[in-house]
Amino acid sequence: MIDAYIAVKWAHIVGAAVLFGTGLGTAFHFWIAQKREAPAAVAAVARATVLADWIFTLPAVILQPVTGFALASMAGYSMGATWILAALALYAVAGACWIPVVFIQMRLRDIAVQCAREDTPLTPEFRRLARRWILLGWPAFIALAVVFWLMIARPA
Numbered sequence: 001m002i003d004a005y006i007a008v009k010w011a012h013i014v015g016a017a018v019l020f021g022t023g024l025g026t027a028f029h030f031w032i033a034q035k036r037e038a039p040a041a042v043a044a045v046a047r048a049t050v051l052a053d054w055i056f057t058l059p060a061v062i063l064q065p066v067t068g069f070a071l072a073s074m075a076g077y078s079m080g081a082t083w084i085l086a087a088l089a090l091y092a093v094a095g096a097c098w099i100p101v102v103f104i105q106m107r108l109r110d111i112a113v114q115c116a117r118e119d120t121p122l123t124p125e126f127r128r129l130a131r132r133w134i135l136l137g138w139p140a141f142i143a144l145a146v147v148f149w150l151m152i153a154r155p156a
Contacts, residue, residue: 004074005071005074005075008067008070008071008074009067009071011063011067012063012064012067012068012071015059015060015063015064015067016060016064016148016151018056018057018059018060019057019060019061019064019144020144020145020148022052022053022056022057022060023057023098023140023141023144024141026048026049026052026053027049027137027141029045029048029049030045030046030049030105031134033045033046034122034130037121037122039112039115039116039119039120039121039122040116042108042112042115042116042122043109043112043113043115043116046105046108046109046112046113047109047113049105049109050102050105050106050109053102053105057098061095061098064091065088065091068087072084081154082155082156083150083153083154083155083156086146086150087147087150087151090143090144090146090147090150091143091144091147093139093140093143094139094140094143094144094147097136097137097139097140097143098136098140100132100136101133101136101137101140104129104132104133104136105133107129108126108129108130108133111123111125111126111129112126
């Protein structure tokens with residue numbers, strides 16, 4: 001029989017890996033595709049990026065706090081512990097960046113699809129939104145990297 005704590009810990013670690021890995025992998029892939037400036041390629045990658053966010057990232061975003069709270073409770077940690085509060089604040093920062101990024105990705109996808117259909121270059125609006133997408137991605141990435149460290153180190 002699998003111990004409940006181990007099962008929840010496994011789900012938490014897998015969820016964290018999916019959240020971080022999918023975010024980093026799709027962001028890199030989409031960024032590289034944008035550099036090619038081929039609207040059809042950008043559209044295809046944008047479709048996959050948006051889909052990955054709905055299929056992988058969103059469930060992981062939901063799973064993390066659920067399993068995190070369960071783990072903290074099972075292990076007897078105080079929810080007022082500094083490292084937990086810092087992790088929650090950084091998770092909120094990442095979420096505050098990720099939510100607009102999802103909508104930006106959908107708009108980037110739509111612009112790229114339209115440009116591919118019309119056989120025109122990517123638009124200035126695409127470039128402006130792509131810059132915003134990158135600017136929001138960095139704080140989310142850094143926040144999640146620090147959350148990983150906090151979960152491992154659990155500093156006093």
